[in-house]
Amino acid sequence: MRTAIIEGDGIGKEVIPEAVAILDYFNETYDWGIEKVPVEVGFGKWERTGSAITDDDISLLKSCDAILFGAITTVSDPSYKSVLLRIRKELDLYANIRPLLPIPGIYKLLKIKDRKESDVDIVIVRENTEGLYSGIEELGDEKSTTTRVITKIASERIASFASNLAAERKNYLTVVHKSNVLKSDKLFLETCKETAESKGVNVSNKLVDIFAYDLIMNPEKYDVVVTTNLFGDILSDLGAALLGSIGLAPSANIGDSQAFFEPVHGSAPDIAGKGIANPIAAILSLKMMFEWMGKTREACLVNRAVAAAVHDKIITPDLGGKYSTKEVGDFILSKV
Amino acid sequence: MRTAIIEGDGIGKEVIPEAVAILDYFNETYDWGIEKVPVEVGFGKWERTGSAITDDDISLLKSCDAILFGAITTVSDPSYKSVLLRIRKELDLYANIRPLLPIPGIYKLLKIKDRKESDVDIVIVRENTEGLYSGIEELGDEKSTTTRVITKIASERIASFASNLAAERKNYLTVVHKSNVLKSDKLFLETCKETAESKGVNVSNKLVDIFAYDLIMNPEKYDVVVTTNLFGDILSDLGAALLGSIGLAPSANIGDSQAFFEPVHGSAPDIAGKGIANPIAAILSLKMMFEWMGKTREACLVNRAVAAAVHDKIITPDLGGKYSTKEVGDFILSKV
Ligand SMILES: CC(C)[C@H](C(=O)O)[C@@H](O)C(=O)O
Ligand SMILES: CC(C)[C@H](C(=O)O)[C@@H](O)C(=O)O
Numbered sequence: 269m270r271t272a273i274i275e276g277d278g279i280g281k282e283v284i285p286e287a288v289a290i291l292d293y294f295n296e297t298y299d300w301g302i303e304k305v306p307v308e309v310g311f312g313k314w315e316r317t318g319s320a321i322t323d324d325d326i327s328l329l330k331s332c333d334a335i336l337f338g339a340i341t342t343v344s345d346p347s348y349k350s351v352l353l354r355i356r357k358e359l360d361l362y363a364n365i366r367p368l369l370p371i372p373g374i375y376k377l378l379k380i381k382d383r384k385e386s387d388v389d390i391v392i393v394r395e396n397t398e399g400l401y402s403g404i405e406e407l408g409d410e411k412s413t414t415t416r417v418i419t420k421i422a423s424e425r426i427a428s429f430a431s432n433l434a435a436e437r438k439n440y441l442t443v444v445h446k447s448n449v450l451k452s453d454k455l456f457l458e459t460c461k462e463t464a465e466s467k468g469v470n471v472s473n474k475l476v477d478i479f480a481y482d483l484i485m486n487p488e489k490y491d492v493v494v495t496t497n498l499f500g501d502i503l504s505d506l507g508a509a510l511l512g513s514i515g516l517a518p519s520a521n522i523g524d525s526q527a528f529f530e531p532v533h534g535s536a537p538d539i540a541g542k543g544i545a546n547p548i549a550a551i552l553s554l555k556m557m558f559e560w561m562g563k564t565r566e567a568c569l570v571n572r573a574v575a576a577a578v579h580d581k582i583i584t585p586d587l588g589g590k591y592s593t594k595e596v597g598d599f600i601l602s603k604v
Numbered sequence: 605m606r607t608a609i610i611e612g613d614g615i616g617k618e619v620i621p622e623a624v625a626i627l628d629y630f631n632e633t634y635d636w637g638i639e640k641v642p643v644e645v646g647f648g649k650w651e652r653t654g655s656a657i658t659d660d661d662i663s664l665l666k667s668c669d670a671i672l673f674g675a676i677t678t679v680s681d682p683s684y685k686s687v688l689l690r691i692r693k694e695l696d697l698y699a700n701i702r703p704l705l706p707i708p709g710i711y712k713l714l715k716i717k718d719r720k721e722s723d724v725d726i727v728i729v730r731e732n733t734e735g736l737y738s739g740i741e742e743l744g745d746e747k748s749t750t751t752r753v754i755t756k757i758a759s760e761r762i763a764s765f766a767s768n769l770a771a772e773r774k775n776y777l778t779v780v781h782k783s784n785v786l787k788s789d790k791l792f793l794e795t796c797k798e799t800a801e802s803k804g805v806n807v808s809n810k811l812v813d814i815f816a817y818d819l820i821m822n823p824e825k826y827d828v829v830v831t832t833n834l835f836g837d838i839l840s841d842l843g844a845a846l847l848g849s850i851g852l853a854p855s856a857n858i859g860d861s862q863a864f865f866e867p868v869h870g871s872a873p874d875i876a877g878k879g880i881a882n883p884i885a886a887i888l889s890l891k892m893m894f895e896w897m898g899k900t901r902e903a904c905l906v907n908r909a910v911a912a913a914v915h916d917k918i919i920t921p922d923l924g925g926k927y928s929t930k931e932v933g934d935f936i937l938s939k940v
Contacts (some may be wrong), residue, residue, distance in 0.1 A: 342784060351786065382718040400752065405787050409756065412788035416736065416750045446834065447685065448678060451741050452748035477841035484820055498782065502838060505813035509820045600826045 269561075271301045276310040279545035279593075280338020286547035286597025287336060287554040290604060294566055302461055305332055309351050311341035311535075315448045321351045326358050334557055335528040339535040340552065344376065356396055360526055362422065363429045363527060364394035365503035365556070368487070370511050371548070372575040388510045389486035391437070393430040394500020396521060398422050400498045403551075412517060418452045420459055427463035429522070430494035434469045434503040435493025436525035444495035444503065445471040458494055476503075508532060514516075517585050518552035520560065527560050529553040532569040543592045548574055553602055564602075573603035605897075608640045608668040612646040615881035615929075616674020622883035622933025623672060623890040626940060630894075630902055641668055646688050647677035647871075657687045662694050670893055671864040674886065675871040682931055688866075690902045692732055698758065699765045699855035700730035701892070702840035703931045704823070706847050707884070713923060714848045723824040724846045727773070729766040730836020732857060734758050735855025737833045754788045754832065756795055761801035766830035768853070770805045773827055780831035780839065789832070793902075796830055811893040812839075819843060844868060851922050854888035856896065863896050865889040882920040884910055887936055902940075909939035 271291070275284045280419050288304070307328055320340070329335060338545075340351050355361070368390040375385050405416035427443075434441040443460040447453035457473055464471035465586035466544045474482065482489065483503065487510055495503060508514035517532035531549030539545055551574060558567040582599040583589030591599075607627070611620040614897050624640070631638045634925040643664055650656035656676070676687050690696070704726040711721050740751035763779075766817055768778040781798040783789035793809055800807035810818065818825065819839065821832060831839060844850035853868035867885030875881055887910060912918075918935040919925030927935075 324875065353785070358732075374729055382716055395612075401785060402780075407718055407791070411752070411753065411755045412791045414752045414786050414788045416752060418749070419745065419747045446736075446837075449689070449737060450750050451743055452750045455743075455745075455748045477837045478850070479837050480816065480842040481845055481850055484842065498785075499838075501782075501813045502816050502835075506816040506820065509817055512824065514814070514817055 269301065269334070270305055271557075272305045272307045272329055272335040273338045274307050274309055274335060276338040277312050277341040278495040278537050278540035279533075280310075280337055280535055282336040282540070282543060282545045282593050283531065283547040283550035284336065284571050286593060286600070287550040289589040289597060289601050290542070290551060290570065291336070291554055293601060293604065294563075302366045309345065311348075311536060312395045314348060318602065319337060320348060321354060324575065326354070327589070328588045329355060330359060330526075332461075335526070336529060336554060337530040338555060339531065341535040341537060349476045350380065353401065353495065355528060356521055357496050357522055357527070359526050360397070361523040362395065362397045362425055363522040364504075364518045365522060366392045366394070366507065366517065366532065367556070368392065368507040368510050371516060374512045374516070377578055377581070377583075380512055383487065385512070390487060390490045390507065390510070391433060391490060391492050392500060392504045392507055393433065393494045394504060395422060395426040395495070395497050397497070399497030407518060416450070416452060418454060418456045423456045423459035424463055424576060427460040427494060430460075430492055431464045431467040431469045434464070434492040439469055440491045440567070441469050441471045442479075442490055442493045443471060444479045444499055445473060446476045446499075448475060450598065453496070460494055476583045477487065477505055479503070480506060484509060505532070514551070515546050516548055518549050518556050520553070526559070529557045529560075544585050544593065545593050546586050547593050548577070550596070570600075573600045576600075605636065605670070605798045606641055607893075608641045608643045608665055608671040610643050610645055610671060610673045610814045611675040611818045614644075614873050614876035615713055615869075616676065616871055618876070618881045618929045619646070619803050619867065619886035620674040621674065622929060622936070623886040624904065625937050626887060627672070627890055629940065630899075630935060632686060636785060638811040641781060645676070647679065647684075650684060656684060656689060662690070665691060666695060666850060666862075669862060670896070672864070672890060672893060672934055673864060673866040675867065675869065677871040677873060687739065689709040691864060695857040695862050695864070696733070697862065698731065698733045698761055700732040700836060700840075701856045701858060702730070702843065702853065702868065703892070704728065704843040704846050707852060707914050709914045710848045710852070713914055713919075716848055719823065719846070726823060726826045726843065726846070727763065727769060727828050728832045728836060728843055729769065729842060731758060731762040731831070731833050733833070735833030735923070740840075752786070752788060754792045756791060759792045759795035760799055763796040763830060764803070764830045766796075767803040767805045770800070770804060770828040774802075775805055776827045777805050777807045778815075778829045779807060779828055780810060780812050780815045780829055780835055782812045782835075784811060790905040792832055798807040813841070818840060820845060833863055834900055849922065851882045852884055852888070854885050854892050856889070856892045858896065863893070865893045865896075879930065880921050881929050882922050883929050883933045883936075884913070887933070905940045908938045912936075
């Protein structure tokens, strides 16, 4: 198996090495035969070469099975196109997965009292190829439009993915949409319902506006949630509030044969270079890679080691600790 | 001044009379000369006549200055068009305003500990005429599209409204957008920035995904927020979490010469007819009407009377009380 390693920019360069150290440990101890392929893409490369990611980089990534990704700085310069979006598209990584499962002990650490950790165990499954990310736009000085595209085929594919996931969990799927206003969402909603029902999964649905409220107020009501691209973008960032901090959120972009794992946080230029970035989201993204590989036991070990860091307060300043990225990474490695 | 009174369906018929009793009190005591115009629209009318709102109803509404509205049941039958959207459009009520200001004492009552009431004082200003609500759709069995429309003229108008509001408050405006992906949002963002700056208002901006997270995590950072139609729809429901309950959220839809005031909650068929619906959101919507009329002192009196109901626990079951809609309404009336 070939795994591309993209550190990217800013704190990506600091957190990914901590995740890689854990990958190396398992790879060597259990002879997994993973070949690491370092790939350099991002803003730094754009500054140097004028191109944030080349066709060769894409070919290289296509030749890998998995990708572990740090963070990339995005600038508003219109000639700078999002590397993330290009990779998702070219590799057809159609399912964007964001689990909302708090690290045991984190609510106590962060003094969160209004909800219970045990009430939060949700997976947001975001359609990752169309919707408002179609790229179909007409831009003008007086008027600009973007076309939101919903297709039956993409809706079926994501609904099928989400239903399979639901079947492994509580067999309960919530479809989030806005079909009372966007008639195009009827296609999404109906397709999701049919697909889930054909797989024997219990399905209900919720309008996106009230779902956003309910996700925060009553998270215990939800298990697997499937939604369109931009709604998933908004709701999964929002859902990170249930984790206590967006700095703790991992994610996966999954296709039929490849997958891409990344912490949700960005490159954080303000703290980059100080060695204080929190490596936990990157390490939990590696854990998602282990799950994807079927290495459930190892994924559990990583989970437990992260919980131990929180329990023993071996944590970075963002969580109120005094340890460095490397110290936290080393501690977690020592516990796996 | 003519004020249309639309009770609508379900609990709309129970909460609006409580707000109207307060309106009557001020109108009679201070001789405001408000003429009330009852207008019947909604699902009940649709069932009886096949039409939820007629052209005559629209003409009647156009002849009024303000509209006080309860709630309307929406059904998924495609021949049933949203009454709310039609009124907003025909009356060109371009600014949808949702203040997020908790009732004093409500956090204590609801045992909310993770944030402070004094940290929350935000107004969400939602563009109410275009964006994904354009109605431009192509529907098919395999593919459906909706066109998201951003115009300079509508962006300017809403930015101007939001900037004027900001100037009366902390002079600080946040523009919420997704211009890193939707290039059409560049037009919205740039127009809002220019408009705010031309009015001397401090302006910053935030991507909608991270804003949703930050609104819940750090509400004290925000004052007036301006955004496009569907983002405003989602964020304002979400923001109701900061009020403790969506059942407490009032709203206004404002145009150049007319305005429409409504509680955010729906017709709640499950509790309709029991006399236990919470009238506070309807009464706070009336309060927004008083503000719009320039009756600031009376608006304050209503605010104080509502806070007294919360303080004395004269509240409906949704807030843990044992009083009826009418008892709560009577109490608030007795305190104004
Ligand atoms: C960086 C941006 C293009 C991206 C998105 O909008 O999908 C990000 O917000 C995400 O959620 O991965
Ligand atoms: C009922 C629906 C059409 C409406 C909207 O989407 O605008 C509602 O959610 C609102 O926020 O007023």
